[in-house]
Amino acid sequence: MARKLSFLDNKVARRILVSFILAALIPIGILGLLSYQQVSEQLRLQTAKSLHRSCKDYMMSFIDRLNNFESALRLVAIKVEKFGNGFRLIPFINEQSLVGQFDDLVIVAPNGEKTSLVSKTGFIPDLTALEIQEIAVGKSLIKPVVGPEPGNSRLWMAVSLAYTHHEASILMGRLKPEILWKAENIEPNELWVMNETNQLLFASKPDFVLPREVRSEFSLADSGQFDLNYRDDAYVGVYRNLPLKALFASGIIVIVQAQPESLAFAAIQQFSAIYPPVIVLAVLIVALLSARLITKYLTPLERLKAATLRIAEGDFSSRVNINSHDEFEELADSFNEMTRRLRSQFDILSTMAEIDRHILSALDATEIVDIALTRLPGVLYCDLISIAKVDPETYQVSDIHTRRTGHDTDIMAKPIMLGQKDILSLLEKQGSLIETNVNGKLSAYLKAFRGVDDWTFLIVPVVVNGTLSSIICLGYQGRNPIPPESRDAVRNFGDRIAVALSNAAWEEKLYQQAHYDPLTGLPNRLVLNDRLMQELARAKRDHTQLAVLFIDLDRFKTVNDSLGHAAGDELLTQVSRIFVNCVRETDLVVRIGGDEFVIVITDLHNHHNPMSMVSSIAEKILAALNHTLVVAGHAMTFTASLGVAIFPRDADNPQDLLKNADAAMYHAKDEGRANFRFYSPELNAAALENIKLEQELRGAIAREELRVYYQPKVDLSRRIVGAEALIRWQHAELGFISPAKFIPLAEHTGLIVEIGQWVFEQTCLWVKACHAKGFRPIRVSVNLSGIEFKRPDLVDKIAEILSKTGVNPQFIELELTESVAIGNIKDSVERMHKLKALGLSLSMDDFGTGFSSLSYLKELPLDIIKIDQSFVRHLELEKSSQAIVKSILALAHGLSMETVAEGVENEAQFDFLEQNQCQVFQGFLFSRPIPGEDFLKLLAESPVKEEPSKA
Numbered sequence: 001m002a003r004k005l006s007f008l009d010n011k012v013a014r015r016i017l018v019s020f021i022l023a024a025l026i027p028i029g030i031l032g033l034l035s036y037q038q039v040s041e042q043l044r045l046q047t048a049k050s051l052h053r054s055c056k057d058y059m060m061s062f063i064d065r066l067n068n069f070e071s072a073l074r075l076v077a078i079k080v081e082k083f084g085n086g087f088r089l090i091p092f093i094n095e096q097s098l099v100g101q102f103d104d105l106v107i108v109a110p111n112g113e114k115t116s117l118v119s120k121t122g123f124i125p126d127l128t129a130l131e132i133q134e135i136a137v138g139k140s141l142i143k144p145v146v147g148p149e150p151g152n153s154r155l156w157m158a159v160s161l162a163y164t165h166h167e168a169s170i171l172m173g174r175l176k177p178e179i180l181w182k183a184e185n186i187e188p189n190e191l192w193v194m195n196e197t198n199q200l201l202f203a204s205k206p207d208f209v210l211p212r213e214v215r216s217e218f219s220l221a222d223s224g225q226f227d228l229n230y231r232d233d234a235y236v237g238v239y240r241n242l243p244l245k246a247l248f249a250s251g252i253i254v255i256v257q258a259q260p261e262s263l264a265f266a267a268i269q270q271f272s273a274i275y276p277p278v279i280v281l282a283v284l285i286v287a288l289l290s291a292r293l294i295t296k297y298l299t300p301l302e303r304l305k306a307a308t309l310r311i312a313e314g315d316f317s318s319r320v321n322i323n324s325h326d327e328f329e330e331l332a333d334s335f336n337e338m339t340r341r342l343r344s345q346f347d348i349l350s351t352m353a354e355i356d357r358h359i360l361s362a363l364d365a366t367e368i369v370d371i372a373l374t375r376l377p378g379v380l381y382c383d384l385i386s387i388a389k390v391d392p393e394t395y396q397v398s399d400i401h402t403r404r405t406g407h408d409t410d411i412m413a414k415p416i417m418l419g420q421k422d423i424l425s426l427l428e429k430q431g432s433l434i435e436t437n438v439n440g441k442l443s444a445y446l447k448a449f450r451g452v453d454d455w456t457f458l459i460v461p462v463v464v465n466g467t468l469s470s471i472i473c474l475g476y477q478g479r480n481p482i483p484p485e486s487r488d489a490v491r492n493f494g495d496r497i498a499v500a501l502s503n504a505a506w507e508e509k510l511y512q513q514a515h516y517d518p519l520t521g522l523p524n525r526l527v528l529n530d531r532l533m534q535e536l537a538r539a540k541r542d543h544t545q546l547a548v549l550f551i552d553l554d555r556f557k558t559v560n561d562s563l564g565h566a567a568g569d570e571l572l573t574q575v576s577r578i579f580v581n582c583v584r585e586t587d588l589v590v591r592i593g594g595d596e597f598v599i600v601i602t603d604l605h606n607h608h609n610p611m612s613m614v615s616s617i618a619e620k621i622l623a624a625l626n627h628t629l630v631v632a633g634h635a636m637t638f639t640a641s642l643g644v645a646i647f648p649r650d651a652d653n654p655q656d657l658l659k660n661a662d663a664a665m666y667h668a669k670d671e672g673r674a675n676f677r678f679y680s681p682e683l684n685a686a687a688l689e690n691i692k693l694e695q696e697l698r699g700a701i702a703r704e705e706l707r708v709y710y711q712p713k714v715d716l717s718r719r720i721v722g723a724e725a726l727i728r729w730q731h732a733e734l735g736f737i738s739p740a741k742f743i744p745l746a747e748h749t750g751l752i753v754e755i756g757q758w759v760f761e762q763t764c765l766w767v768k769a770c771h772a773k774g775f776r777p778i779r780v781s782v783n784l785s786g787i788e789f790k791r792p793d794l795v796d797k798i799a800e801i802l803s804k805t806g807v808n809p810q811f812i813e814l815e816l817t818e819s820v821a822i823g824n825i826k827d828s829v830e831r832m833h834k835l836k837a838l839g840l841s842l843s844m845d846d847f848g849t850g851f852s853s854l855s856y857l858k859e860l861p862l863d864i865i866k867i868d869q870s871f872v873r874h875l876e877l878e879k880s881s882q883a884i885v886k887s888i889l890a891l892a893h894g895l896s897m898e899t900v901a902e903g904v905e906n907e908a909q910f911d912f913l914e915q916n917q918c919q920v921f922q923g924f925l926f927s928r929p930i931p932g933e934d935f936l937k938l939l940a941e942s943p944v945k946e947e948p949s950k951a
């Protein structure tokens with residue numbers, strides 16, 4: 001039942017059913033209605049016709065009867081004889097039958113005397129003169145006498161007796177009604193007979209009175225039809241006026257007949273009763289047949305629809321079964337074929353997508369090949385798949401990875417040689433495929449598979465970056481045609497493998513770039529973070545310790561600047577090899593940037609003394625560096641500063657371990673470089689202090705905490721000939737802070753630019769003020785850091801300050817450090833010339849500490865060389881210092897440059913320098929750096945020489 005009803009759930013089914021029912025109902029309804037109207041009309045006509053006919057028949061028989069009455073009356077008239085004063089009837093044979101037709105027979109004499117021959121009622125109507133006249137001319141008069149009731153009306157007939165008795169007497173007879181009206185043959189009709197004034201003479205049903213309005217119609221035509229209602233019955237009636245005038249002297253007699261519609265329309269009423277059930281039956285039949293038809297055609301449609309929905313949900317497995325031997329069965333077959341193809345395509349695409357995902361996430365070409373060998377046979381319906389490398393130049397096929405149905409992957413390492421023709425055809429078929437067999441193209445390669453004599457093979461050349469890199473081979477057992485979708489899929493797959501292999505190569509490259517330092521080949525910071533995390537987890541799990549060594553090369557910048565970047569790179573490469581050689585393979589050596597390296601020493605077991613073990617490694621590294629290295633043709637020894645932090649002692653996470661090792665390294669640097677330091681919490685405090693100092697320094701100028709002090713420079717006679725401007729920082733809370741502490745910090749943060757400009761401007765203003773106050777003009781030097789010197793706007797800035805302060809530039813000297821000046825020799829020389837062009841003097845500070853080459857020292861437009869105080873400090877004691885100082889002095893003289901010795905603290909040093917023709921001296925022996933006003937006091941006391949000093 002549920003199945004039967006279910007088709008009504010279907011919209012199409014409902015529509016078709018309603019359409020079918022309407023299609024049946026509308027014509028049947030219209031037909032029924034039209035038929036009803038037509039039949040009703042026909043029945044009406046027929047009824048009217050039959051009534052007319054009946055009316056006419058009645059009329060004819062009525063006239064016949066009147067004629068008979070007339071004949072009878074005239075025969076009776078013949079048998080009338082005069083008898084006395086009256087009349088009598090002569091007996092005759094047919095007397096009985098003739099006289100019997102009349103209820104009354106009366107002879108009316110011309111004098112009006114009436115002699116009754118037969119008398120039943122005794123009533124004799126009077127004749128009018130016109131009637132008598134008509135009778136006199138031989139006509140038979142018919143005279144209706146209307147009674148109070150229809151049954152009382154009578155019809156008289158009168159004829160003249162003049163022809164028989166030559167007297168103008170008239171024989172009148174009252175016609176017997178039962179003979180006259182004779183209405184028995186008219187049933188089932190009703191009959192009325194009326195005179196010309198519509199007075200009723202006879203009615204078959206006396207109480208059935210015709211309404212006046214109906215009767216009034218009778219005078220309008222000789223005959224006609226009418227409708228009337230009587231006692232809830234409808235009647236159809238006809239009337240006919242009798243043309244009696246031609247036969248009798250008579251008024252019009254109207255014959256009326258009527259029949260009940262129920263009788264007349266009996267047939268149509270039967271039709272009306274039967275028609276609705278017929279319609280219902282027809283509808284039911286149509287509905288049933290439609291339902292059957294719909295079910296028949298809808299079931300396959302429903303199945304097709306359900307199958308379509310299943311496909312939409314991704315289920316390609318079900319088939320549609322229709323055995324109707326018609327177009328639906330053909331449609332189902334086509335649908336099943338389409339589903340099969342879709343399923344095959346879907347399988348291919350989803351497998352391809354899965355392969356794509358694997359391929360794109362796989363970095364390794366071997367992994368990609370492995371995925372392809374495992375997944376593809378299932379979607380390409382092949383019995384063998386093989387992927388191999390091809391060298392298009394040597395014609396070699398190698399690394400042949402093969403998988404057959406039911407077997408594991410086989411790797412054939414031994415290469416197979418292909419012919420040149422094979423290679424050419426592979427190159428020709430790029431983006432396409434080759435169909436072959438073991439005796440066709442690439443047979444040398446295919447024969448290696450064995451037992452494939454009757455197989456068909458599809459070969460796809462894989463081209464990566466325009467070069468034939470590999471081939472994919474699919475083997476199909478037997479020579480059955482290969483499905484076209486497999487061919488397309490194979491081609492697609494060839495493209496994917498090509499992309500994947502090129503991706504793999506590219507990913508490999510990217511990975512290398514992202515994780516390894518291209519210069520030294522060492523892992524970079526990314527790897528360090530990863531490994532350190534892993535090693536820390538392992539150390540925590542195994543309860544071992546771990547050390548992080550932070551290494552910074554000492555004076556690497558000097559090498560880079562003085563010998564160039566290529567030399568710096570060479571040094572870094574050599575140093576990185578030294579580091580790797582100093583540790584175990586399981587340890588990690590990382591270059592984290594510039595000249596900074598990190599070494600992670602793993603597996604420090606607790607039963608060892610980790611500190612002493614790490615110390616010996618650090619010493620080993622320092623010792624290994626201490627050997628002479630040849631960099632860019634220069635032999636040099638090199639040092640580094642190391643900081644060590646140990647897990648879990650100093651920190652338990654990578655960031656803190658690195659930070660602490662870094663802090664320890666800075667400590668080692670502070671302590672004179674070329675050594676190593678373990679981290680201690682105090683170091684951390686120092687680092688924090690540095691951060692605070694930096695913050696304070698940023699606001700120092702604004703808070704006017706900085707001052708410029710001046711340290712005198714004297715000549716041989718100890719007379720002040722110049723000064724060096726040296727910055728001082730008097731912090732409100734921290735007190736005096738040494739430039740040795742904050743200048744490196746300012747250089748590190750870049751604040752040195754602002755500070756340097758401020759010192760230079762202050763010095764210019766001070767010099768200008770001294771001159772204005774009338775003091776003897778002397779040259780004052782200002783330190784220019786490497787960072788300041790390298791700024792492109794340096795010359796403009798200096799010129800701007802000189803112009804702003806209005807100082808005479810010949811009394812201002814700039815002290816450049818050796819490394820800065822020699823870094824980019826061409827640029828440096830150009831810039832120094834520009835500075836000199838402003839009228840300034842240039843001196844080389846800390847001379848002897850860098851890697852200056854005498855060959856280009858002479859190219860620099862220098863005026864003064866300052867011997868570094870490290871050579872002066874133990875001059876009186878160290879032969880080596882004496883030798884260096886002597887050679888610097890000789891060099892300066894040779895280049896005609898003035899010499900200034902700094903850091904002169906005692907007479908012995910002064911004496912040595914004096915004896916070796918040093919010209920200017922600076923040091924605590926003469927004065928410490930002092931405020932400007934104090935300096936002016938000294939200057940005022942300092943004797944004036946008549947000859948102007950060269951300083």
Ligand SMILES: Nc1nc2c(ncn2[C@@H]2O[C@H](COP(=O)(O)O[C@H]3[C@@H](O)[C@H](n4cnc5c(=O)[nH]c(N)nc54)O[C@@H]3COP(=O)(O)O)[C@@H](O)[C@H]2O)c(=O)[nH]1
Nearest residue numbers: 726727739740743759783784785902903904905922923924
């Ligand atoms: N770029 C700038 N650098 C500056 C500036 N002011 C100072 N500095 C540099 O800071 C370093 C430390 O300077 P400071 O503490 O002022 O030390 C100078 C002298 O006080 C010191 N000196 C002088 N004579 C002696 C002595 O006989 N013994 C001794 N132990 N020290 C002495 O030497 C420093 C001057 O050196 P130098 O500049 O190389 O001539 C220092 O490197 C300054 O250069 C600044 O404004 N800008």
